[in-house]
Amino acid sequence: MSSTASSPSFKTITEGSSRMCYPADQEQAVFYNPVQVQNRDLSILMIALYQERLQQRHQEKLEKRNYSDKMPPYEGIRILDALAASGLRSMRYIQEIENVQHVTINDLEEAAVERAHQNVKENNLQDKLASSLQDPGIFIQQADARAVMYSKTAQYHVIDMDPYGSAASFLDAAVQCVENGGLLCVTCTDMAALGGSHPETCFGRYGCMPIQRSGYLQELAVRILLDSISKSAARYGRVLRPILSVGMDFYVRVFAEIHNSKSAVNTLSLSTGYVFQSTQCPTFYVAPAGQTGGNKNNVYQAGRLPTMDAAIEGTNWKIAGPIWLGPLHDKGVIQKALQKLQKMPHLSTKDRLEGLLTSCSEELDVPLYYNLPSLAQFLAVSSPPMMKIKAAIVNAGYKVSGYHKEPQAIKTDAPNHVVWDIIRAWCDTQPPPKKASSSALKMRAVEPKIKVNFAIPSSLPNPKKSEIRRFPQNPQPNWGPKPRATGVKRKLSAEENELSPQE
Ligand SMILES: C[S@@+](CC[C@H](N)C(=O)[O-])C[C@H]1O[C@@H](n2cnc3c(N)ncnc32)[C@H](O)[C@@H]1O
Structure with missing residues (x-):
């Protein structure tokens, strides 16, 4: 990404293969955040890989004998950039992704649509302008994204939603509009709501309750968004297949396919559930909303509370959710993404993406995580080295990983009492605390059930020894949200201003 002054009164930004030019005195008129x-x-x-999957699926269908004479040839993907602002994203999609048949650049604001037209010229893409939504090429329009998606005037394989703040109010329209097997790309920057500072707003927008200050808020935010998308999809007999679900900088971004499958909708209660958080210690449990069992006519039943005996005796429990409990990523696609990334040296954030995708590829498929310093702080002991704790979990016969957005996360399939036994064993190696809460003393006094071994096995990878940087520093100062564009005429409600003043 670079910016130069092409003339005193105009500014030009180059990002990837695309350029954007605008009057220097109108920088804020249309949203752009470098x-x-x-x-x-x-x-x-991710869209390039989706395009490859779509082409392959088409080929596989063609190869099935009965289909061959009925199917039209593969024509490429059709993308809706539903909240496009300057259209820079679309310009990049059409120039950097193979087989993009059509992109609709859509925005509610006149200033944004004008800027998108200028950018088409700036990128010498005038000959690609389409005269209708159905034609191949680029179609620019000023409309409410919801109206566009509910009208279903055109088919879209990919719908990209990158709104100010929350995407919640666009989800219902998007899940019914996207093609069967299509890809939704959703950004939400309303971390005040998703991240638990305003639980009431989160519940109103997403129908899910977060738990303020819980150690796993970063992942909870992603799982709340996935739950909201999956519930919207289920209403239309469709299910969610997350491809990549990440927290990045100050927002979450989800890439998920949406498939028609009424039978898969029936299983949704198994991959939806609740979190039970002790009010007195960091212990938490996760329980699905449903379970299988019973007789043939009653396969799905209400889930059961797990036995929650690893927390301080007599604790109360906070309830969070419902959240998505299924996988966050498709690991096969992530491996392909890591390979493809090596062939994309022009991406200025290639190294950051490699770190992010590598972390995601290593993540265990279990919901949520413990925060190591919080566990140690609770027991009034100095925080142990991460590798020792991971080693003790592996030596006890369980799996462990990190989480891409939290350097201190411990994600494990070990039962809670094993995690606590390990932290208690660490306490035994340290001087006794000068001051500890009565809860900490109670937790320290629990008789261990396992013998803990902190020896680091050679099979345990040490991310610090890898050349891939998983948690890079921000590359520049002010690497954060940006105010809304000034071109926005609509008056924001007091609550919107309070909750998402920046994007
Ligand atoms: C965060 S900006 C988009 C940034 C852009 N995707 C990019 O990558 O640079 C959000 C945009 O959504 C537009 N917008 C807000 N509400 C909308 C709606 N209901 N329908 C269509 N566009 C909308 C705003 O005008 C603004 O340009």
Whole structure:
């Protein structure tokens, strides 16, 4: 990404293969945040891989004998950039992704649509302008994204939603509009709601309750968004297949396919559930909303509370959810993404993406995580080295990983009492605490059930020894959200201003 002054009164930005030119005195008229280049780079990678999957699925269908004479040839993907602002994202999609048949650049604001037209010229893409939504090429329009998606005037394989703040109010329209097997790319920057500072707003927008200050808020935010999308999809007999679900900088970004399958909708209660958080210690449990069992006519039943005996005796429990409990990523696609990334040296955030995708590829498929310093702080002991704790979990016969957005996360399939036995064993190696809460003393006094071994096995990878940087520093100062564009005429409600003043 670079910016130069092409003439005193105009500014030009180059990002990837695309240029954007605008009057220098109108920089704020249409939204553009250079920080979101990583979001756009990642989207190019994930949509490019989706295009390959779609082409392959088409080929497989063709190869099935009965289909061959009925199917039209593969024509490429059709993308709706539903909240496009300057259209820079679309310009990049059409120039950097193979087989893009059509992109609709859509925005509610006149200033944004004008800027998108200028950018088409700036990128010498005038000959690609389409005269209708159905034609191949680029179609620019001023409309409410919801109206566009509910009208279903055109088919879209990919719908990209990158709104101010929350995407919640666009989800219902998007899940019914996208093609069967199509890809939704959703950004939400309303971390005040998703991240638990305003639980009431989160519940109103997403129908899910977060738990303020819980150690796993970063992942909870992603799982709340996935739950909201999956519930919207289920209403239309469709299910969600997450491809990549990440927290990045100050927002979450989800890439998920939507498939028609009424039978798969029936299983949704198994991959939806609740979190029970002790009010007195960091212990938490996760329980699905449903379970299988019973007789043939009653396969799905209400889930059961797990036995929650690893927390301080007599604790109360906070309830969070419902959240998505299924996988966050498709690991096969992530491996392909890592390979494809090596062939995309032009992406300015390539190294950051490699770190992010590598972390995601290593993540255990279990919901949520413990925060190591919080566990240690609770027991009034100095925080142990991460590798020792991971080693003790592996030596006890369980799996462990990190989480891509939280350097101190411990994600494990070990039962809670094993995690606590390990932290208690660490306490035994340290001087006794000068001061500890009565809860900490109670937790320290629990008789261990396992013998803990902190020896680091050679099979345990040490991310610090890898050349891939999983948690890079921000590349520049002010690497954060940006105010809304000034071209916005609509008056914001007091609550909107309070909750998402920046995007
Ligand atoms: C965060 S900006 C989009 C940034 C852009 N995707 C990018 O990568 O640079 C959000 C845009 O959504 C537009 N917008 C807000 N509400 C809308 C709606 N209901 N329908 C269509 N566009 C809308 C705003 O005008 C603004 O340009």
